[in-house]
Amino acid sequence: MTKPLGIYIHVPFCKQKCVYCDFYSLPRREEDIDAYVSTLRSQLAEADFSGYEADTVYFGGGTPSFLGPRRLTALLEAVSTACPIAPGAEITFEANPDSAGGPSALSALRRAGFNRISLGMQSAGDDELKALGRIHTMAQVRAAVEAARKAGFDNLSLDLIYGLPGQDLPRWRRNLAAALELGPEHLSCYGLKAEPGTPLYARRETLPGDEIQADMYLETVDLLEARGYRQYEISNFARPGRESRHNLKYWTLGEYIGFGPGAHSDFWGVRYAWARDLEAFLRGDRLLSEIRRMTPREREAEWLMLSLRLARGLDPAEWETRFRRPFAPFLPFLRRCEAAGYAVREGDRWRLTPRGFLVSNPIIGALLDQLQEE
Secondary structure, three states, X not given: OOEEEEEEEEEOEOOOOOOOOOOOOEOOOHHHHHHHHHHHHHHHHHOOOOOEEEEEEEXXXXXXXXXXXXXXXXXXXXXXXHOOEEEEXXXXXXXXXXXXXXXXXXXXXXXXXXXXXXXXXXXXXXXXXXXXXXXXXHHHHHHHHHHHHHOOOOOEEEEEEEOOOOOOHHHHHHHHHHHHHOOOOEEEEEEOOXXXXXXXXXXXXXXXXXXXXXXXXXXXXXXHHHOOOEEEEOOEEXXXXXXXXXXXXXXXXXXXXXXXXXXXXXXOOEEEEEOOOHHHHHHOOOOEEEEEEOOHHHHHHHHHHHHOOXXXXXXXXXXXXXXXXXXXXXXXXXXXXXXXXXXXXXOOXXXXXXXXXXXXXXXXXXXXXXXXXO
């Protein structure tokens, strides 16, 4: 009997680095990209997938659409040759509106087996996009969505960022409304963070304050729920049945394996990440930046943290079955969270409210402290 597996392919190439981005991505020439695709195919061929079947495949980056349909198709063929892909598997690629391609290119990807697109819209305002270092326009977002629909894609996700420099609540409402007009099946809405080492960090004082960002977040939850998008994770909303099955693997301790510099894996009980070093990867050096065989206590902490990211929350029965430990010691703290309006109990299950999501870090920290005391 085969076990389900998520496969992640990292594409570390972009036309231009955005001012807020701290992911591993680089501008590169065509010959670099061709060499990368060839090396990735070799790495996939060397991997041992015995006993597994991929039920999700995710091409992230960077900008996977920057590779074009020929290279993306070749990589997906390499995945399917190396590892069986389950019927009905979710196969996603990330795209920027400027490089998503027209109906012909997207039709080629649909025929190759891709069935989900995650499109980096980010904002509906060209001025805001320019301030972020994005090189597309809102007109290109609309054109990319129209092309995807013509190509037969019926599972489309849009990424949006709120809390942009100088942004107020009415401006965010307009961005959200513009995204909803495009009729996506899924929306990811992230609060902008100024990460150290990025150009944005030097002007982090221009970002809206925490209270304004909190108002943006709460309004997002209410508006999307009213429009039929269920919140299933802190930053993710979907129409029924359109949740990201691949990302849910990360949040439910499913197994996944990543390929390419900077990619992470949780496979055979080991967490590891490839070094963020393209040159070493192209030389054939398989350098790891981290590797850890997870202890039972670390898995318990992960389960608590990741379960509270999800709208379905904590299931005491699952905890006790998985870890053979009583859930009761956590109940006094969860009841205090309930009294404060940060958590709700539905049957035996506990989940955070939208206001609880806003303070999820200290809540998770308190539960982890409780875990250490046991």
